[in-house]
Amino acid sequence: MALVVQKYGGSSVGDARSVKRVAKRIAEAKRAGNDVVVVVSAMGDTTDELLDLAQQITPLPPQRELDILLTAGERISMSLLAMAITNLGVKAKSYTGQQAGLITDAVHGRARIVDVVPHRIRETLNKGQVAIVAGFQGVTQATNDVTTLGRGGSDTTAVALAAGLGADVCEIYTDVDGVFTADPRIVPAARKIEQVSYEEMLELAACGAKVLALRSVEYARRYGVPVHVRSSFSAHDGTRVVAAEKKENAMEAPIISGVAHDRSESKITVIGVPDVPGMAARIFEVVAGAGANIDMIVQNVSAAATGLTDISFTLPDGDGPATMAALTAVQGELGFDSLQFDDQIGKLSLVGAGMKSHPGVSARLFGALRDAGINIEMISTSEIRISVVTRADSLDDAVRAVHTAFELDGVDGEAVVYAGTGR
Amino acid sequence: MALVVQKYGGSSVGDARSVKRVAKRIAEAKRAGNDVVVVVSAMGDTTDELLDLAQQITPLPPQRELDILLTAGERISMSLLAMAITNLGVKAKSYTGQQAGLITDAVHGRARIVDVVPHRIRETLNKGQVAIVAGFQGVTQATNDVTTLGRGGSDTTAVALAAGLGADVCEIYTDVDGVFTADPRIVPAARKIEQVSYEEMLELAACGAKVLALRSVEYARRYGVPVHVRSSFSAHDGTRVVAAEKKENAMEAPIISGVAHDRSESKITVIGVPDVPGMAARIFEVVAGAGANIDMIVQNVSAAATGLTDISFTLPDGDGPATMAALTAVQGELGFDSLQFDDQIGKLSLVGAGMKSHPGVSARLFGALRDAGINIEMISTSEIRISVVTRADSLDDAVRAVHTAFELDGVDGEAVVYAGTGR
Numbered sequence: 001m002a003l004v005v006q007k008y009g010g011s012s013v014g015d016a017r018s019v020k021r022v023a024k025r026i027a028e029a030k031r032a033g034n035d036v037v038v039v040v041s042a043m044g045d046t047t048d049e050l051l052d053l054a055q056q057i058t059p060l061p062p063q064r065e066l067d068i069l070l071t072a073g074e075r076i077s078m079s080l081l082a083m084a085i086t087n088l089g090v091k092a093k094s095y096t097g098q099q100a101g102l103i104t105d106a107v108h109g110r111a112r113i114v115d116v117v118p119h120r121i122r123e124t125l126n127k128g129q130v131a132i133v134a135g136f137q138g139v140t141q142a143t144n145d146v147t148t149l150g151r152g153g154s155d156t157t158a159v160a161l162a163a164g165l166g167a168d169v170c171e172i173y174t175d176v177d178g179v180f181t182a183d184p185r186i187v188p189a190a191r192k193i194e195q196v197s198y199e200e201m202l203e204l205a206a207c208g209a210k211v212l213a214l215r216s217v218e219y220a221r222r223y224g225v226p227v228h229v230r231s232s233f234s235a236h237d238g239t240r241v242v243a244a245e246k247k248e249n250a251m252e253a254p255i256i257s258g259v260a261h262d263r264s265e266s267k268i269t270v271i272g273v274p275d276v277p278g279m280a281a282r283i284f285e286v287v288a289g290a291g292a293n294i295d296m297i298v299q300n301v302s303a304a305a306t307g308l309t310d311i312s313f314t315l316p317d318g319d320g321p322a323t324m325a326a327l328t329a330v331q332g333e334l335g336f337d338s339l340q341f342d343d344q345i346g347k348l349s350l351v352g353a354g355m356k357s358h359p360g361v362s363a364r365l366f367g368a369l370r371d372a373g374i375n376i377e378m379i380s381t382s383e384i385r386i387s388v389v390t391r392a393d394s395l396d397d398a399v400r401a402v403h404t405a406f407e408l409d410g411v412d413g414e415a416v417v418y419a420g421t422g423r
Numbered sequence: 424m425a426l427v428v429q430k431y432g433g434s435s436v437g438d439a440r441s442v443k444r445v446a447k448r449i450a451e452a453k454r455a456g457n458d459v460v461v462v463v464s465a466m467g468d469t470t471d472e473l474l475d476l477a478q479q480i481t482p483l484p485p486q487r488e489l490d491i492l493l494t495a496g497e498r499i500s501m502s503l504l505a506m507a508i509t510n511l512g513v514k515a516k517s518y519t520g521q522q523a524g525l526i527t528d529a530v531h532g533r534a535r536i537v538d539v540v541p542h543r544i545r546e547t548l549n550k551g552q553v554a555i556v557a558g559f560q561g562v563t564q565a566t567n568d569v570t571t572l573g574r575g576g577s578d579t580t581a582v583a584l585a586a587g588l589g590a591d592v593c594e595i596y597t598d599v600d601g602v603f604t605a606d607p608r609i610v611p612a613a614r615k616i617e618q619v620s621y622e623e624m625l626e627l628a629a630c631g632a633k634v635l636a637l638r639s640v641e642y643a644r645r646y647g648v649p650v651h652v653r654s655s656f657s658a659h660d661g662t663r664v665v666a667a668e669k670k671e672n673a674m675e676a677p678i679i680s681g682v683a684h685d686r687s688e689s690k691i692t693v694i695g696v697p698d699v700p701g702m703a704a705r706i707f708e709v710v711a712g713a714g715a716n717i718d719m720i721v722q723n724v725s726a727a728a729t730g731l732t733d734i735s736f737t738l739p740d741g742d743g744p745a746t747m748a749a750l751t752a753v754q755g756e757l758g759f760d761s762l763q764f765d766d767q768i769g770k771l772s773l774v775g776a777g778m779k780s781h782p783g784v785s786a787r788l789f790g791a792l793r794d795a796g797i798n799i800e801m802i803s804t805s806e807i808r809i810s811v812v813t814r815a816d817s818l819d820d821a822v823r824a825v826h827t828a829f830e831l832d833g834v835d836g837e838a839v840v841y842a843g844t845g846r
Contacts, residue, residue, distance in 0.1 A: 016476060016479035016480055019480060020480065050499065053439060053499070053503060054502075054503065054506060056439035057439055057442060057443065057503050057506045057507045057510065058506050058507065058509070058510035060510075061506040061509075062505070062506060062509050064516070065502040065503075065505045065506045065509070065516075065517055066502070066506070068498055068501070068502040068517055068519075069498070069499060069502035069503065069506075071498065072495040072496075072498040072499045073495075075491055075492070075494070075495040075498065076473065076476070076492060076495045078491070079477075079488040079489070079491040079492035080476060080477065080480050080488075080492065082485070082488045083477060083480045083481050083484040083485060083488045083489070083492075084480045084481065086481070086484075086485050086488070087480065087481035087483075093487070093488075094488055094491055096491075096569075099567060099568075144522060145522075146519075
């Protein structure tokens with residue numbers, strides 16, 4: 001008998017019919033002899049609808065109130081799911097984040113879990129019942145206030161509960177069959193990855209693969225929680241995220257896990273920056289002060305004739321306006337010529353633990369892009385990742401070219417299985 | 424400076440625009456120097472929509488889960504209202520029933536308040552902020568489970584908080600201008616009642632006047648909470664519900680407060696009942712066992728020739744099928760001839776503390792109905808109420824005839840003010 005934590009996303013519980021389908025799956029897991037804890041997101045687009053409602057009231061809602069508002073969505077889905085499971089003859093009880101003991105700090109809107117005290121969940125399991133827990137939400141210990149964990153927070157709830165309960169596996173159910181070597185909407189020959197290490201999954205999630213929230217992977221790595229990403233629409237095995245040393249056939253693992261892409265970043269270029277010590281530090285102080293999370297940075301070699309250089313960096317689209325405003329405000333002080341804002345960029349990331357020990361990976365990447373006629377604007381690397389920035393409208397071609405160049409395309413006789421929208 | 428508890432119903436916060444309108448009103452009360460606590464219901468038809476969703480999952484949802492589901496509605500309205508008030512420059516915080524200290528028993532779906540521990544509400548007031556509290560919901564002390572107080576529960580939340588905080592007044596905002604001498608949709612000449620005693624309001628609420636939930640009136644009477652029923656769409660004074668001895672001009676108070684009506688009951692007649700001791704007791708044991716709340720009872724004089732009698736009683740429409748089934752099951756045992764079910768009845772109730780000391784009230788009532796050609800099927804009385812059952816399709820005529828006979832129609836120069844649907 002295993003202790004299984006299952007997480008179902010909003011697309012798996014979009015309407016009453018889907019809720020019943022998921023309930024059937026949970027009841028089967030329970031009847032198969034497992035202890036089952038279920039974490040559930042809000043139904044379909046509920047969270048976005050609630051956000052819309054808040055925007056109709058005020059452009060800047062207080063975060064504390066926004067958190068209370070948004071958690072209504074999980075309250076609805078979790079109680080409906082408990083009803084549906086009970087209706088199948090399996091006892092189930094639903095619990096809010098507070099009732100499930102998910103204690104967070106008080107940073108509303110993106111609270112971090114500081115403790116998991118799942119007494120009531122254990123009691124429920126001990127009675128032979130299924131426990132349903134609201135994803136995405138917690139409570140502050142000092143003030144008993146409702147918090148949310150931010151987008152993708154339900155994945156984090158599931159992994160944190162799995163860690164707190166010592167679960168055998170944390171199953172993340174989604175509308176695709178697992179993690180793919182690339183987005184199947186762009187690369188029809190993309191293959192499902194059977195196993196991936198925490199580190200590779202971290203890079204993939206950070207670089208645009210949306211199937212698992214980045215924070216949940218960090219949490220899973222820290223506590224060694226085995227994660228299984230799979231489809232709620234099929235019975236196929238999905239992708240197992242495990243410690244690198246536990247990967248089966250680690251010796252024969254492919255060099256490259258997959259190609260991620262991201263269209264959600266913009267590029268800001270500061271043109272004609274005086275090339276004096278401390279100037280870059282000053283620029284990025286201003287950028288940090290505007291609250292932007294910068295990703296890649298490139299500084300051109302200074303032109304000897306002018307003593308001026310250009311500095312480019314990428315950041316999430318949403319951080320663009322505030323950052324441009326902050327930089328404009330210090331133009332006189334810093335003495336640069338002008339600013340350029342470019343939201344038509346795309347980022348391609350090649351991820352694989354194998355590239356550490358295989359020379360020539362970047363050469364092959366750049367060669368593939370050259371052969372496809374795609375210009376590289378920026379480059380950054382980590383031990384197990386190479387990212388390049390291209391024009392947004394070349395990104396799909398770039399992903400396909402790289403996927404093929406690293407022999408990731410599905411081979412004869414290997415089924416390429418994916419479902420839903422391929423997100 | 425007064426401490427005011429204001430309650431806004433679902434029709435007052437039906438959409439974002441209404442929420443903003445109500446927020447303005449609350450901000451004004453606060454700026455006028457009052458301490459303000461606001462109890463809010465779910466927006467518009469939210470509760471019914473959530474019930475529909477549950478029905479799509481299972482015909483018999485577990486009550487505990489249904490309570491969690493339904494309380495999502497107030498979570499949405501209270502947070503939006505707090506946002507809207509904050510947006511007007513007045514600080515406001517919203518609290519769930521649990522956070523506001525509304526402790527109930529564990530009878531899900533119709534929990535009773537056992538204690539009110541509003542520490543956080545007091546703290547919020549002490550900081551000069553407005554406290555918004557979710558109506559209709561509480562929490563069990565032992566298990567920290569979410570409960571609901573049943574339909575009309577938000578009125579009860581407001582009165583209970585007003586009692587717990589020692590508020591100067593509990594203002595119940597609705598979509599009509601107050602309590603009327605009759606439903607203005609039926610009697611256009613109906614007048615707003617300026618003052619009414621707890622006892623009269625109890626009879627009116629019990630007999631079909633929907634403007635205040637019966638339980639909230641009971642609670643207000645027990646704790647002596649002054650209640651002011653008024654419109655959220657106007658600034659007019661509404662109806663004040665007070666202790667009988669505090670009514671202004673008590674000596675000159677009219678004999679009759681108003682005419683209530685109710686179309687939500689059915690009549691069951693047990694025909695040919697052997698007229699032997701204990702038979703009525705046995706019948707009503709069976710009825711009680713079916714869970715029905717019976718209202719009026721009439722037993723005919725036994726026909727000497729046959730030794731048989733008929734027994735009729737009224738009960739809420741919804742209790743009809745189960746009660747008919749329970750009685751049918753014991754027909755052989757009890758030996759009655761047959762059962763009749765009639766959901767085409769209406770009940771008219773004349774309420775007024777003055778009728779205690781004024782003879783001839785019932786004679787005038789019956790005379791008015793006779794003159795209007797309306798047949799009376801059943802009669803019941805209390806010290807301050809007379810109720811009669813008529814055909815459902817005669818009920819409107821009956822209400823108008825009685826309203827006129829007791830000189831309740833608006834007189835020359837007296838404005839008849841009502842708003843909204845006149846519910």
